[in-house]
Amino acid sequence: MPREITAFSNPLIKRVRNLRDKKHRREEGLFLAEGLRILTEAREAGRLPDYLFFAKDMAGHPLVRALVAATEGAGGEAIETNADILSKLSGKDNPGAVVGVYPEFALTLDQLDRATAPIWLVAERLRDPGNLGTILRTGDAVGAGGLILLDDCVDPFSVEAVRASMGALFTVPVARASWAEFVAWLRSGPGQLVGLSLDTDQDYKAGHYRAPTFLLTGNEAQGMPDFMAAECDLLVKIPMLGKADSLNAAVATAVMAYEVLSRTRG
């Protein structure tokens, strides 16, 4: 039976609200997700929150009821609250019906099995949480085996990244590693490292891709450094017909990933 919290001063509300800051997420090992669509995606992927906050006036909604039942069945706590509290927790004026508090679950490279998918996404020093979430969403769509975050990437458990992923954070495995760890792991088995670059004449449409293909996307402002490009088995470029010299990082990753997908599916 859910308890009810309606006071902003409640210690749990303060604690959950703090999870919007990376420092508190690290200390607690917890993160926030919000909205019926994303939390339902999580539930269907077998991820249930430690705490589920839901709007009292939405308690009868079938998806809310399913979330409450699953959360309580898994030992979590469902908490009835109101739109003001949900707005405070989510940081949005128009909050969704639900906010969930989940344990973080990033993997290490040795927990990935490269044989499970023909495409893997790799990003280095990604700075924008919206780009990270969007890349995860694309990763889900192309059936990527996972997203590997190299070196100092933005936090995949930030509110903005979770939101942009539209639930893909719960369905696409995310691993973190240094560049050196990644190269050692990559070269311990089959895998083609493909980098997007401006310094090549090889059009991405004419590239030869071999599964499992690891698609490396560089930092938004600088692209990848030369020593990473030198490690790539193939560098390709996407044609740029206009005034600018680059695409948004999430867009470039998606254009590449769909090209590789269409080739590996034949």
Add this chain to the structure above:
Amino acid sequence: MPREITAFSNPLIKRVRNLRDKKHRREEGLFLAEGLRILTEAREAGRLPDYLFFAKDMAGHPLVRALVAATEGAGGEAIETNADILSKLSGKDNPGAVVGVYPEFALTLDQLDRATAPIWLVAERLRDPGNLGTILRTGDAVGAGGLILLDDCVDPFSVEAVRASMGALFTVPVARASWAEFVAWLRSGPGQLVGLSLDTDQDYKAGHYRAPTFLLTGNEAQGMPDFMAAECDLLVKIPMLGKADSLNAAVATAVMAYEVLSRTRG
């Protein structure tokens, strides 16, 4: 010779700061852009600001000097200021070296010449300014003739949209129209209307595209309504192999636009 402003209370600073709100942009017919890269892109496209604010300690930078000279040469005013003021104007903790105030310049359909490009982008009820800016950036990259915004789209002159466009707002023509106006204009000449849809078996890779192709992207949450889909000459879908049923709107637009580009280039 630039004047110097360092007081937050200066009326021009207040007025420019207000341009972050849509209401003030409409009243003034002006908008904000920031950063050396974007303002230089604008300058190279022949767009100069009415007011150019630049950081005093960056006054010697060649690109700043070029912007100051061009702005003054075109009858605009260059204003020396400091990082605090620039931060206030741009809303960022780490502002760029320059902020420009530009006249708005959206077009109407009769100002577009469809013969100038094989690809045109069309968006209806786009809600996210980041998506709009990213679609403009992609439009520049694929050589699109322009972006046509239908019905109630987010403002292309918002700070977030300009930022995400990385300058493409200045190089890609933007027009606004109602759906009815658009259909009347479209059918008055050659043009294939291609819509992205979940309710079709036609894979985007197998579609037959005929220039000029008008790529229609629907609202982020709802996609396009049935009456718009019914007007399309071709509906195609991008394969979704994962749990989710849709891509980010800017990503889907880019995957489609690059497919059409590769076909129309042969």
